Structures are given as structure tokens and as C-alpha cells.
Amino acid sequence: MINARRLRHATLATNDVDRLVDYYESIIGLVQVGRAAGRVFLATESGQLAIVVESGEPRCRALALDISPNVSLEDARRALSDNGISTTLLSDSAPGVANTLRFTDMEGREVELISGSHSFDNRGAVSGIGPTKLGHVALYTRDPQSISKYYGDLLGFRVSDWIEDRFVFMRCGFEHHTMNFTTGPEVRVHHIAFELRDSAHMQRACDWLGRNRIQILWGPVRHGPGHNIATYHRDPDGRVVELFYDLDRIIDEELGYFDPRPWHRDRPQRPKVWIGMP
Numbered sequence: 001m002i003n004a005r006r007l008r009h010a011t012l013a014t015n016d017v018d019r020l021v022d023y024y025e026s027i028i029g030l031v032q033v034g035r036a037a038g039r040v041f042l043a044t045e046s047g048q049l050a051i052v053v054e055s056g057e058p059r060c061r062a063l064a065l066d067i068s069p070n071v072s073l074e075d076a077r078r079a080l081s082d083n084g085i086s087t088t089l090l091s092d093s094a095p096g097v098a099n100t101l102r103f104t105d106m107e108g109r110e111v112e113l114i115s116g117s118h119s120f121d122n123r124g125a126v127s128g129i130g131p132t133k134l135g136h137v138a139l140y141t142r143d144p145q146s147i148s149k150y151y152g153d154l155l156g157f158r159v160s161d162w163i164e165d166r167f168v169f170m171r172c173g174f175e176h177h178t179m180n181f182t183t184g185p186e187v188r189v190h191h192i193a194f195e196l197r198d199s200a201h202m203q204r205a206c207d208w209l210g211r212n213r214i215q216i217l218w219g220p221v222r223h224g225p226g227h228n229i230a231t232y233h234r235d236p237d238g239r240v241v242e243l244f245y246d247l248d249r250i251i252d253e254e255l256g257y258f259d260p261r262p263w264h265r266d267r268p269q270r271p272k273v274w275i276g277m278p
Contacts, residue, residue, distance in 0.1 A: 013056030029128030047119030140184025
């Protein structure tokens with residue numbers, strides 16, 4: 001098994017690269033750190049690559065995951081090969097990324113594995129909302145049970161919560177969810193989510209969306225699973241974008257409970273199946 005450690009970035013295809021890049025720079029507050037072969041690379045103020053924009057039919061084309069720097073991509077390739085999965089080794093796929101191992105999951109999504117870290121010096125360069133990082137990605141699936149087992153067995157993801165049997169929350173680090181899978185008629189992105197620092201940051205973000213005439217679809221709202229405060233709006237391609245803060249943390253995996261905070265009704269809060277939650 002390959003243990004994924006962190007969601008690194010998402011690659012978004014679009015019919016209008018300049019328009020989408022402008023949104024992620026001026027509204028979300030990412031910083032352009034490179035452009036090559038029609039692809040634009042955008043990072044957070046803290047220097048972490050978050051979004052790659054490229055030309056194509058609008059979709060989330062790939063997700064990149066960090067694996068342990070102590071695990072080589074060759075080790076990962078062998079592990080995938082042992083599971084009957086073919087891979088492609090890419091060179092210089094993004095600024096500061098020497099090698100990337102790409103494969104296609106059981107539902108046709110492209111997944112990129114990266115070993116080793118790199119950051120950019122973007123201090124003071126942000127002009128928009130300025131999230132701390134790309135926090136999680138939610139995806140539609142035809143079979144939440146099968147895809148959650150696939151990511152668990154292959155990449156070491158753990159189940160944090162379920163909403164009935166249709167929406168599974170999975171983590172690869174200590175945060176409540178890194179990837180979500182929810183029942184849908186086709187395999188595509190449900191939403192992407194950026195982490196904010198606190199309530200004051202959320203207020204400034206909502207003000208910024210309003211000043212730029214971007215409608216908030218829902219929120220601010222306190223979720224049940226994960227207990228994060230969240231708002232939702234759409235990017236220029238119609239993709240749902242979440243802004244959130246205060247997501248649950250599972251500090252000690254062996255203890256198996258969430259970081260207790262005042263709004264939890266159960267103490268300690270443990271993984272469970274939520275009924276009738278939106």
C-alpha cells in the first residue's frame with residue numbers, strides 16, 4: 001500500500017484559460033508561479049502549489065497527492081504494478097517538481113503521485129482572498145463503497161464519516177477529509193475547497209465575493225461531518241468552490257476520535273454515519 005500524505009494540487013481544464021486564471025488570482029488570491037506549454041501554475045501565499053489551469057473541455061483533469069519523501073516513486077510504481085495498475089513517469093510536470101508518477105483510478109480519474117516538497121516565496125504577493133491551501137476535493141462516483149475501498153486499500157485513505165450510504169469523507173492526514181465521494185450519475189468533480197484561517201478571514205472573503213458580484217450559493221454554515229464553517233460559490237466555469245475553516249482534526253489515529261471542540265454534541269466525537277444531513 002502507498003500512503004498518501006497530503007492533497008497537493010488539482011489540474012483544471014477550461015475553455016478560457018485567461019478567464020479562469022484571472023479568477024484564481026484576483027478572487028481566490030493565488031499567485032502565478034509558472035506558465036509552460038499552455039499550462040498555468042498557481043500557488044498560495046504560503047508557497048504551496050494549489051491549482052494548475054490548462055486548455056480543454058472544462059473538468060477536473062487530475063489530482064496530485066504527496067506521498068512520504070521516504071518512499072521513492074519507483075517503490076510506488078512497483079506497488080501499483082503489483083495491483084495491476086499501469087503508470088507513467090513524468091519529468092518536470094510542474095515548477096519545482098522533478099518527477100511525477102501518474103496513473104488512472106478505477107473510475108478513470110487521473111491521479112499524480114509526488115515525493116518530495118517544494119515551495120515558492122509568495123509573501124506579500126496576494127491580492128484576493130488568500131487561502132492557506134487547497135484543503136479537499138469532493139467527487140461524484142457511481143459506487144461510494146467500491147471507490148472508498150479502492151482509495152483505502154491502494155493509497156491508505158481512512159474513512160472519517162458517512163452520510164447515509166451515499167457520501168463518504170476520507171482523510172490521508174490528520175484533517176477530517178481530504179477527498180469526498182458522493183453518489184452521482186457521472187464521474188466528475190462535486191466541489192473543490194480552500195482553507196481559510198479563521199472567522200475574520202471568512203468575513204473578509206464574503207465581503208470580497210460581494211464586492212466582485214459573485215453570488216454565495218450557501219453559507220456561512222456549520223456542517224455536521226467535519227464541523228467546518230463553509231460557504232459555496234461558483235467559479236467562471238460553473239464549478240462549485242468551497243471556502244472553509246475549523247475542520248475537525250484527528251490528532252491521534254490510534255485513539256480514533258476527533259479533536260474535541262465546543263460545538264460537538266458527542267464527546268469524544270468519533271467517526272459515524274450521519275442521517276439526513278445535507
